[in-house]
Amino acid sequence: MASTPFELKGKRVFVAGHRGMVGSALMRRLAREGSELLTVPRSEVDLRNQAAVNAWFAAKRPQAVFLAAAKVGGIVANNTLRAEFLHDNLAISTNVIQAAHANGCEKLMFFGSSCIYPRLAPQPLREDSMLTGALEQTNEPYAIAKIAGVKMAEAYRSQYGSDFISVMPTNLYGPGDNYHPEYSHVVAALIRRFHEAKLSGASSVVVWGTGMPRREFLYVDDLADACIHLMKTYSSPELVNIGTGEDITIAEFARVVAAIVGYRGEISFDPTRPDGTPRKLLDISRLARLGWRATTSLDDGIRLAYQAYLSETKQAAE
Known part of the structure; x- marks a missing residue:
């Protein structure tokens, strides 16, 4: 296994999904680390294609x-595209984790999702509540694929000594989000809906659901x-909520978004x-003990996300 602290400076670091919201943020943050950043567009290597993934890893040999x-996608996408959400995410996890192992990758971070926790698990959600109850039905295929990825990273660690770790992000928002009118997550959906209503002078906006779930x-x-922070300092089979x-x-x-x-x-x-699930609040005590806390307030974050939305939609129109 790689030792901690794990130094990223000078390492060949592959960000799988670099054009997505999370991948783009990782690229911005990694630019400060002095790493050799490796990326590949989907048009060149489809991560669902095992042979293509293996060939790329063999040629590039990323160290992290x-x-x-x-x-x-959001709740509607998850519930509608159930087969694709299960198949595609299983294929991506299987192909990348196996290729990383086969080609001597020193460290890998797998991204789960808070939807892997049981629908009615005790709040706040602890890492050890995974697989203790039934999942939320609307996103069960995605959750099962993500649970499989977590267990895969865990299995490679226990069998081969691979330094593969897993993190569980909560609901995310910010630059690079998907603003599709049907398939977006709630933050992007509301930003778009309220912005368009403001421009059109609409007297009311309808928000999906009862408004009662907590997120x-x-x-x-x-x-x-x-x-x-975790890539540098954490090496353990246990998940870490973020x-x-x-x-x-x-x-x-x-x-808040409307204002x-x-x-x-x-x-x-x-x-x-x-x-969807009545409540999804993560227990972040493990992360806090590891020395990290979020610094962007909800109001500041939504302002930044709205600015990014305005910029991205302007660019798309040009």
Whole structure:
């Protein structure tokens, strides 16, 4: 196994999924580490293709891997594209983890998701609650694929001594988010919806669900900083939750987003849309003991995310 602290300076570091929200944040943060950053576009290497992944790893031989590539989406995407969410995420995890092992990768970080925890697990969610109960039905295929990835990293560590670790981010938002009107996560969906309502002068905006579920939100650049910290200092089979340790109802959160976007109309809720898990607050005591805490407040993070949305939509229109 690689020793801790694990030095990133001068290492060949592969960010799988570098164009996604998490991958882009990792690239921004890693730029300060003096690493040789390795990336490959999907058009060149589809991570679901085992032969292509093996050939790329054999040629590039990364010393560290951040496995942030995944097929992701909001509650509707998860519930609609169930086969793709299971197949694609299983394939990505299997191919990258095995190729990293076969080609002498010194350290790998696998990204799970807080949806791997049982729907009704005690709050806040502890790392050891995984596999202790039934999953939320709407995102079960994605959760199963992510649990398999966590267990795969754990198995390679126990059988081969591979320094493979897993982290569990909470709900993320920030630059590079997906603003699809149906398949986006709640933060991006609300930013887009309130912005468009402001421009059109709409008198009201409908938010999916009852507004009662509670969610925790982490600015993606804070996540990237936590991951670099853990990559350098952590080496253990246990998962590590990454979050803020604070949550908010969707109704309260919608009002925060509306205020920052500048939408002044009414907000109503559509209870015919799925709520998902009633609450998903992570226990971050393990992360705190390891010496890291989030620094971006929710208000500041949403302001930054809205600025990024305005910039990204402007670029897309040009």
